[in-house]
Amino acid sequence: MGSTLAQKVWDAHVVRHGGTGEDLLYVDLQLLHEVNTPQAFDALRAAGRTVRRPDLTMGTEDHNTPTLALDRIIADPSGRRQAQLMRENCARSGIPLHRLGDPGQGIVHVIGPELGLTRPGMTIVCCDSHTTTLGAFGALAFGIGASQVEHVLATQTLRMRRMKSMLVEIPGSLPDGVTAKDLILALIARIGTAGGQGHIIEYRGEAIDALSMEARMTLCNMSVEAGSRAGMIAPDETTFAYLAQRPGMPQGEAWDAEVAYWRTLRSDEDAVFDTTVTLDASTLSPYVSWGTNPAQAVPLDGRVPAPGDFADEAERAAAERALAYMDLRPGTPMKDVGVDTVFLGSCTNGRIEDLRAAAGVLRGRRVADGLHMMIVPGSAQVRRQAVEEGLDRIFAEAGADFRAGAGCSMCAALNEDRLRPGQRAASTNNRNFEGRQGKGSRTHIVSPPVAAATAVAGRLAAPADL
CATH class of the missing domain: 3.30.499.10 (Aconitase, domain 3)
Incomplete structure (x- = not known):
């Protein structure tokens, strides 16, 4: 064998x-x-x-x-x-x-x-x-x-x-x-x-x-x-x-x-x-998390599920808790969910390719009024390359906050980069459990293009929605 x-x-x-x-x-x-x-x-x-x-x-x-x-x-x-x-x-x-x-x-x-x-x-x-x-x-x-x-x-x-x-x-x-x-x-x-x-x-x-x-x-x-x-x-x-x-x-x-x-x-x-698990890539669309673990996710075109949608008792209980914490109502279209902050970075999506994808969406557009978009490079090298390619100018013209230092930032929330209680974020990090990005924070995990489109729209959105 x-x-x-x-x-x-x-x-x-x-x-x-x-x-x-x-x-x-x-x-x-x-x-x-x-x-x-x-x-x-x-x-x-x-x-x-x-x-x-x-x-x-x-x-x-x-x-x-x-x-x-x-x-x-x-x-x-x-x-x-x-x-x-x-x-x-x-x-x-x-x-x-x-x-x-x-x-x-x-x-x-x-x-x-x-x-x-x-x-x-x-x-x-x-x-x-x-x-x-x-x-x-x-x-x-x-x-x-x-x-x-x-x-x-x-x-x-x-x-x-x-x-x-x-x-x-x-x-x-x-x-x-x-x-x-x-x-x-x-x-x-x-x-x-x-x-x-x-x-x-x-x-x-x-x-x-x-x-x-x-x-x-x-x-x-x-x-x-x-x-x-x-x-x-x-x-x-x-x-x-x-x-x-x-x-x-x-x-x-x-x-x-x-x-x-x-x-x-x-x-x-x-x-x-x-x-063995098989997943047909051609059937997929942009995804977004709605709950407090990465498995609680649906297509961006979908709706917030109801606890009754889950056959398993443990999953129903987890959904009830997640909906209460995230302050979401079942049946709400995901694209109707507004956010306060957008975070682009982390070990999941803080590389130069991720910054390029976001810049491609932000070019010629502006971050929504009252929304804070934070872009934190995954390394000093990523930041240097972004500057060499002019991505920093695109971020500045769009009104995004392109940080000087590289690190885990809001993904770990071990420094000043964190959400306040009740704030909602579209984030390219990897985890969305309770308090992950700050006490009482509400995190929706998304891809870099969706993060950038969300920053422009002020609500969860895909680039095609712009």
Whole structure:
């Protein structure tokens, strides 16, 4: 019987098979940010251990970073302390760190690929669930907890139990105006937030082959919102073309050898998956969330559902709670829902392709009166490129707030970038649970084009509605 892509990468990294059903895996790269890592370094020192491979570790400041200005002090004392500890711990251990203001700084899942650190066939971990993003390159990438961060720092290995495999087959082509964000929202709406629990998802099919690397990262980023531990896409010519432009890549024969190996990283024809889901891309349209988890989403042309629309008792109860929190009435057309704020950014949609998509909608238009549109680049490099391409002028002319700093911003709401109680936002981030973007905040997850169109219309809208 053949092997899946995930099994091939897993097997190539097994250091030792454990007697309890766990394997000890070698970790090629550990990424760090300022949240959740101080505890790991404290435990490491308490045990008298040091970082085994600082050269296979990289840190960045992203969650607490201010975005209004690069020289702005972190307002929250705990966030300021986390950033300081990150700097001290990385300096003490010899770990490269990208601080706010550095050319390579940004959201950890954005800068890894930019800096050429993410490659097919790698095992990559980070103290953040959205490390799944990096599976877009054919890497086995997933989030880990503080105690696991300590273990990897000390040993460059991790004990893991094998997971099941899920194949998500996406035949057909995405219609115009439909993005990878809509695709993943449609999938989660279908299988639920626990649909991928205990699985590694592999995406493939005609629609996947047509996606850019940025779009593939968006798709894999939200795999965790379906409950899966990781999402993966087999590397192909699109992957190789993207990587060829990254720093630190091998050249000449060494590059050819790498690509030859990367081409083997795909599931065998006779590989067996534990679960298979098929979703016809040609049937999809722009999606938007209405509730308080990503599975509570409908087509943008749809209406707010009623609790009675759900056969499952738990889903009915969840719908009742979500409708009360979101202050929505069943039957309301989604396009009638007005918003106060639009947020474009996050590790899901803060890349240059996302900013270009928004600029294409905003060009020659103005943000609705009284509405605040905040655009936060996913990295310093993304911001520089946006300025070089003139996107900053388009945003300024439209009345959008294009921030100077890169970071998680309103997605994590660990700094000043947050909604006030009762405010409603159309947001390109990945989560919409209660209070995610600020206490009492109400979040509708959308794609970048829908976010931009919503900013112009003042209500949930698609570019075609303008």
